[in-house]
Amino acid sequence: MKDEDYMQLAINIAKVGIGQTNPNPVVGAVIVNDGQVIGIGAHLKAGEAHAEVHALQMAGDKAKNSTIYVTLEPCSHFGKTPPCADLLIKSKVKRVVIGTTDPNPQVSGKGIKKLREAGIEVDLGIMKLQADELNPVYYHYMDTGMPYVTLKSAISLDGKIATSTGESKWITGERARLDVHMYRQIHDAILVGVNTVITDNPSLTTRLPNGNSRNPIRVILDSSLRTPLHSNVIQDDLASTWIIVNKSVKQEKMKPFIEKGIRIIPIQDDIRSIKNVLKLLVENGISSVFVEGGAEINGSFLKERAINQVLTYIAPKLIGGKRAPTSIGGNGIEHMADVFQLSVKSVEQLGDDIKIVSEPIRL
Numbered sequence: 193m194k195d196e197d198y199m200q201l202a203i204n205i206a207k208v209g210i211g212q213t214n215p216n217p218v219v220g221a222v223i224v225n226d227g228q229v230i231g232i233g234a235h236l237k238a239g240e241a242h243a244e245v246h247a248l249q250m251a252g253d254k255a256k257n258s259t260i261y262v263t264l265e266p267c268s269h270f271g272k273t274p275p276c277a278d279l280l281i282k283s284k285v286k287r288v289v290i291g292t293t294d295p296n297p298q299v300s301g302k303g304i305k306k307l308r309e310a311g312i313e314v315d316l317g318i319m320k321l322q323a324d325e326l327n328p329v330y331y332h333y334m335d336t337g338m339p340y341v342t343l344k345s346a347i348s349l350d351g352k353i354a355t356s357t358g359e360s361k362w363i364t365g366e367r368a369r370l371d372v373h374m375y376r377q378i379h380d381a382i383l384v385g386v387n388t389v390i391t392d393n394p395s396l397t398t399r400l401p402n403g404n405s406r407n408p409i410r411v412i413l414d415s416s417l418r419t420p421l422h423s424n425v426i427q428d429d430l431a432s433t434w435i436i437v438n439k440s441v442k443q444e445k446m447k448p449f450i451e452k453g454i455r456i457i458p459i460q461d462d463i464r465s466i467k468n469v470l471k472l473l474v475e476n477g478i479s480s481v482f483v484e485g486g487a488e489i490n491g492s493f494l495k496e497r498a499i500n501q502v503l504t505y506i507a508p509k510l511i512g513g514k515r516a517p518t519s520i521g522g523n524g525i526e527h528m529a530d531v532f533q534l535s536v537k538s539v540e541q542l543g544d545d546i547k548i549v550s551e552p553i554r555l
């Protein structure tokens with residue numbers, strides 16, 4: 193096999209950690225000696241062993257004179273675990289092949305320097321594009337210190353998310369709705385507005401057929417605490433629920449929610465500012481947010497352009513009606529020159545529906 197094949201293997205192994213490692217990146221490692229794969233590893237949880245550590249443990253002393261393929265530059269600083277660069281030197285690895293460098297200023301280039309100074313051959317940038325595509329959440333967080341935002345809409349062909357009487361079950365079919373749950377699984381938080389809780393009474397849990405689903409934290413934007421106490425997100429005890437409210441909400445109004453184990457977070461700044469909400473979430477350890485609407489909330493995310501990925505599921509249905517809501521409310525963009533421009537990353541058919549993944553154009 194060529195270097196690229198082993199790196200592709202490391203990239204595939206890295207993916208097992210997606211949604212589990214935040215705020216750390218996912219990383220994969222493959223150790224090869226004499227054409228034999230003798231160790232593999234993935235980073236599975238922040239604070240636990242890095243991919244290289246798992247792979248080196250599996251390789252044991254056969255790591256001597258081996259080549260390790262690692263998707264991200266080995267760390268060289270003492271984080272929650274000792275530096276991987278030191279461990280690679282101690283294990284007498286002969287060659288290190290790296291997918292991409294680490295955007296973390298604490299790390300970038302230092303690991304490579306340490307390895308080369310120890311006489312280890314280092315090759316950089318093998319399958320760089322694919323290695324970079326592993327960690328959109330980590331790169332965004334390193335770049336901006338803010339959580340990565342995925343905005344999801346499920347619409348009819350004419351762009352409606354519900355009928356004029358508020359009915360929306362269902363617009364998209366089983367297969368598309370299941371796909372949504374795969375995204376819920378890998379995001380730290382799912383965010384909706386209180387109107388969605390009132391109209392849909394959603395569970396916002398991850399329900400995948402294989403049973404062992406991981407639930408995101410359910411975040412409700414609800415300035416005056418209008419969330420009904422009998423809502424599923426309050427009563428079902430299936431996942432954590434945080435309600436972000438205005439600081440003016442009275443303590444006694446919060447009491448019944450707090451007694452149910454709900455976390456009420458009064459925001460000190462203006463709750464209508466999505467940037468303030470995202471700042472509060474990242475301060476509470478949230479690296480990625482799955483925004484499932486409704487229209488007004490989506491409108492505020494668009495207004496502040498706080499969107500990193502757009503998931504649109506389109507059902508071959510027509511709903512019509514000027515009062516039937518579309519997926520993005522608010523005042524919207526007035527001039528085409530100010531339109532929020534994206535580029536389509538993928539289009540696929542899921543059952544009867546079409547799924548489009550798009551990302552903002554990097555200006």
Ligand SMILES: Nc1c(/N=C/[C@H](O)[C@H](O)[C@H](O)COP(=O)(O)O)[nH]c(=O)[nH]c1=O
Pocket residue numbers: 345346360361362363364365368369372384388392393394395396397484485505
């Ligand atoms: N109405 C539709 C959707 N509706 C999305 C709304 O947010 C709805 O409240 C939640 O999806 C319900 O969450 P839960 O299933 O109770 O956890 N989303 C979809 O993907 N397709 C549709 O047809």
